[in-house]
Amino acid sequence: MPAANDALVVLEKVNKHFGDLHVLRDIDLRVDRGEVIVVIGPSGSGKSTLCRAINRLETIDSGTITVDGRPLPQEGKALAHLRADVGMVFQAFNLFAHKTILDNVTLGPIKVKGTPKAQARAEAMALLERVGVANQADKFPAQLSGGQQQRVAIARSLAMSPKVMLFDEPTSALDPEMINEVLDVMTDLAHEGMTMIVVTHEMGFARRAANRVVFMADGEIQEEADPETFFTAPTSARAKDFLSKILTH
Numbered sequence: 001m002p003a004a005n006d007a008l009v010v011l012e013k014v015n016k017h018f019g020d021l022h023v024l025r026d027i028d029l030r031v032d033r034g035e036v037i038v039v040i041g042p043s044g045s046g047k048s049t050l051c052r053a054i055n056r057l058e059t060i061d062s063g064t065i066t067v068d069g070r071p072l073p074q075e076g077k078a079l080a081h082l083r084a085d086v087g088m089v090f091q092a093f094n095l096f097a098h099k100t101i102l103d104n105v106t107l108g109p110i111k112v113k114g115t116p117k118a119q120a121r122a123e124a125m126a127l128l129e130r131v132g133v134a135n136q137a138d139k140f141p142a143q144l145s146g147g148q149q150q151r152v153a154i155a156r157s158l159a160m161s162p163k164v165m166l167f168d169e170p171t172s173a174l175d176p177e178m179i180n181e182v183l184d185v186m187t188d189l190a191h192e193g194m195t196m197i198v199v200t201h202e203m204g205f206a207r208r209a210a211n212r213v214v215f216m217a218d219g220e221i222q223e224e225a226d227p228e229t230f231f232t233a234p235t236s237a238r239a240k241d242f243l244s245k246i247l248t249h
Contacts, residue, residue, distance in 0.1 A: 087157030147178030
């Protein structure tokens, strides 16, 4: 059954095993254009695997995942094009250490999209300005703080003009004082209408920026609700237990 036009990412009955471990169990999820979904839950609940399956960094055992109406390709050029449409920001910044910040951001558009170098550099500088690190363009990643490197990683994903951005715990490797500078950039993106799927432990961001909170436990989506409803009146026992542990600290 074709999804409605505004559905950008659709998962239907998605299952994934790692050996005997059933990490994704019959996952059904629909993300509409411009929607910000925050995925939360205890460690080992399948959140990161879900995120990585959407751009095929993890294969799935059964079910379907479509992005903009197209099933995920298996490999080759089609997969490279999918990865251009689906930006991904990881826990680790994954920048090329031997390239400058500017070169890190221009590499994808030049190599994958064939963007002329001058155009790619101009667009990259605009993105670095947008995430607040344009003055670091000629430096190398090791010369930047973790928060600055993560903002560069966001700019690098944006340089490919993705249809959706995936964030897999983008602040968990950062020192506490750097977390907000990254979350602020993500909040701005959310308010500008970027479709986002964010796996995070940052409940403040979930309250502030999410259209919908998806709570996972034991490889299943146990609950979905708008942030206000989820944080004030969770319905599942697992969500209540999870929130009681994190919101009291």
